[in-house]
Amino acid sequence: MRTETPELKKSLNTFGVVFLGLAWMTPMIFFTVYGVAFEAAGGMLAAAYVVAFLAIFFTAYSYSRMVKAYPISGSAYTYTKKAVNPKMGFLVGWALLLDYIVSPIIACLTFGLFLNAQFPSIPVYVWIIILNLILAFVNIIGIKSVARVSGFSVIFQIIFIVFFCVFVAKDIIVGGDGMALFSMQPFFSSDFSIGTIFSGAALICFCFLGFDAVTTMAEETVNPRKTIPRAIFMIVCIAAVLYISISYLTQIAYPNFTFVNVDTASFEMIQMVGGNLLSALFTTVLIVATFTQGVSSVTSVTRFLYALGRESVLPNKVFGYIHPKFKTPVLNIVFVTIISFFSIAIDLDTAVTFVSFGALTAFTFVNISVIAHYYVRNKQRSLKATFLYLIFPLVGACFIGWLLTLLETQTLFIGIGWIVLGFVYLGIRTSLFKKPISDVTEGKVAIPNR
Numbered sequence: 001m002r003t004e005t006p007e008l009k010k011s012l013n014t015f016g017v018v019f020l021g022l023a024w025m026t027p028m029i030f031f032t033v034y035g036v037a038f039e040a041a042g043g044m045l046a047a048a049y050v051v052a053f054l055a056i057f058f059t060a061y062s063y064s065r066m067v068k069a070y071p072i073s074g075s076a077y078t079y080t081k082k083a084v085n086p087k088m089g090f091l092v093g094w095a096l097l098l099d100y101i102v103s104p105i106i107a108c109l110t111f112g113l114f115l116n117a118q119f120p121s122i123p124v125y126v127w128i129i130i131l132n133l134i135l136a137f138v139n140i141i142g143i144k145s146v147a148r149v150s151g152f153s154v155i156f157q158i159i160f161i162v163f164f165c166v167f168v169a170k171d172i173i174v175g176g177d178g179m180a181l182f183s184m185q186p187f188f189s190s191d192f193s194i195g196t197i198f199s200g201a202a203l204i205c206f207c208f209l210g211f212d213a214v215t216t217m218a219e220e221t222v223n224p225r226k227t228i229p230r231a232i233f234m235i236v237c238i239a240a241v242l243y244i245s246i247s248y249l250t251q252i253a254y255p256n257f258t259f260v261n262v263d264t265a266s267f268e269m270i271q272m273v274g275g276n277l278l279s280a281l282f283t284t285v286l287i288v289a290t291f292t293q294g295v296s297s298v299t300s301v302t303r304f305l306y307a308l309g310r311e312s313v314l315p316n317k318v319f320g321y322i323h324p325k326f327k328t329p330v331l332n333i334v335f336v337t338i339i340s341f342f343s344i345a346i347d348l349d350t351a352v353t354f355v356s357f358g359a360l361t362a363f364t365f366v367n368i369s370v371i372a373h374y375y376v377r378n379k380q381r382s383l384k385a386t387f388l389y390l391i392f393p394l395v396g397a398c399f400i401g402w403l404l405t406l407l408e409t410q411t412l413f414i415g416i417g418w419i420v421l422g423f424v425y426l427g428i429r430t431s432l433f434k435k436p437i438s439d440v441t442e443g444k445v446a447i448p449n450r
Contacts, residue, residue, distance in 0.1 A: 012221040017214050017231035018238075019151040024103075024296035025210025025235065027157045027242050028289040031282070032110070033207065035265030041200025042193060045247035046186035048200035053240040055201065055403060056208045058396030059363045060236045062370045064229035065389070067215050069373055071224035075215045075304060076362035076369075083373035084365070086437050087426060090313060092365045093304075094422030095415070099209070099358030100301035104336060106351045107294030108132055108343040114287050125344045131291065135298045136337040140323070140330055153292035160285040161242050167273050168249040186251040202360075202406040206352065207243060209359050211235040212366075213300040220303075298340075302332035313429075313437055357415030360404040367397035 012020070026032075034045075041048035066079040076096050081089025112127040172181055211232050218224040250257070250269065257272075259265035270282045306329040309319020323330040343351075374380045374389035381390075405412075430437055 012217060012227070014227050014231050014234075015151070017217065017221055017227060018234050019154050020217065020296050020299065021210045021214040021231060021235040022154040022157075022238065023151075023210075023289075023292040024213045024300060025208065025239055026289045026293040027154070027161060027239060028286050029207045029293075030161075030243050030246055031266035031270070031286065033203070034269070035259055035262035037200060037204050037207075038259075038265060039262060040196075040203045042196035043251075044186070044189060044197050044200070045204075046244055046251055047188075047197050048204050049207075049240070049243045049247055050187065051197060051201035052204040052208060053236070053244070055396070055399040056205060056211070056236055056240075056363075058392055059367060059400055060211055060232050062367045062393045062396055063212055063215055064232050065370050065374065065393075066366060067218060067228045067232075068225045071218045071221075071228065072307070075212060075307075076366045077304070078307060079369040079373075080365045083369035083377070087430070087433070088365075090426055090437050091419060091422055092362055093308065093313075094425075095358045095361040095419060097301075097304065097308075097358070098415070098418050099355050099362065100213070100297070100304050101336065101339060102351050102354040102358075103209075103297035104135065104294055104301065104340045105343040105346060106348065106355065107290055107297055108135075108340050109346065109348055109351065111287065111290045111294065112343070113348070114283065114290065128341070128343050131294060132337050132340050134291075135294050135340075136333050138295055139298050139302065139333045140326055140328055153288050156285055157289050158242070160281065161246060163281075164270070164273065164278070165245055165249055167278065168246075168253045171273070172249065172253045181249075181252070183252050185255070186248045198403070199406050202403040203356070204243075205360065205400075205403060206356050208236065208239055209355065210239070210296075212359070212362070213296070217299070217303055298333065298336055301336050302329045305329070305332045305335070354414065354418075356407055357404075357411055357418075360400055360407070361415070361419075363400045364397050364404065367393040367400065371397075 037048070038045055066083070070078050070082055072078060075093075077089055077093025079089075080092040108128045108131050109124075111131045112124040115127045116122065116124045169181060214231055214235070215228060218228055221227050254269070254272070257269065259268045261268070267279065267282070271279050274281075305314065305319045306322070308314040309316050309321070309329075309332070312320070314320075318331050318335070319329075321329060321331045370393035371390055374385070380388075407415075426437065427433060
């Protein structure tokens, strides 16, 4: 009797995907990186967020095109492998793995640090262990439970951000008049520097990470060719509105705001705006947001590892395994949980460094994949197609590639070192590049029906 291989369960609709993406992105990340971003952008946060949004928008378009072509797990790895070259796809996937696998570490570490600040008698590592185990449990029992948790968290975060913006707008009106709400000063200043704004945008791109992660859930999404592209643009636009609104209003209300500690700059601003009550609410929301960011990031990385395992790029019996009852990649979840315990010994700055390099590298190659797949291979070269499949993705690739070069030298060295490690693994895996990277033929990897 033939036994069917367990597959991922299709249960996500558009709003489920949007909530997962926003939860992975964590809209409250604006406050987490506020001080660092403020310094990097020379105080011109609103302008830097607009630049970052434009760069991300072109890349989001490219992701929406590629998920239509290949609605399967794997994200940038799958797109580059199929559109450009399998070995190049592996190296891009290896860079993206750096982004995905470190994201749960960032969530666990941030969660531990904030709760330790509230309850100093309980060590950071205790909170990290507790969160790791909870993240594993929630992800094992199924993707629908993840979507429910994510939806609650995202709504909670957006309500707080709207509440905060109302407080700031009140200060603007009380300090002047209603017309003071409308100003170009946050975007143009007599002493602003284009180079500084773009450097800030390179760092701020980190705040948009999440729209790309939802492509790893294509095989758990109902009608992914339509649902995922729609969700991608909704995620990017919602995030842009939130980030630009906060930075715009705060720059108008507090143009001379200074902070003592770059890591707690947002907390200092929250206290100035709303006192202890708003500060307490801020801490509560931030802890909830960090928890759900961890839930979503574990979901993304385990689905990405599943894509690599299913094609035998990584050991299939481990990384390609789906639990017959829960329909989730249980062994991948256990593996990521073990890796995430390293958050006990790593600092937050180092973890964020890993994520930035991996994400921007992957974004660059997704744009290139659109050109390779549609314009080169499928020869879609009409005037309209030239704009859609050559000019748009080329602008996105150049924009993101340029932002990649603006990262700190240390970040680039660490990222290049990770790529070299992947290149060595690739050489071993392919017997010095003589064999294909995957033992699985293209025909064996099914693409779900429309």
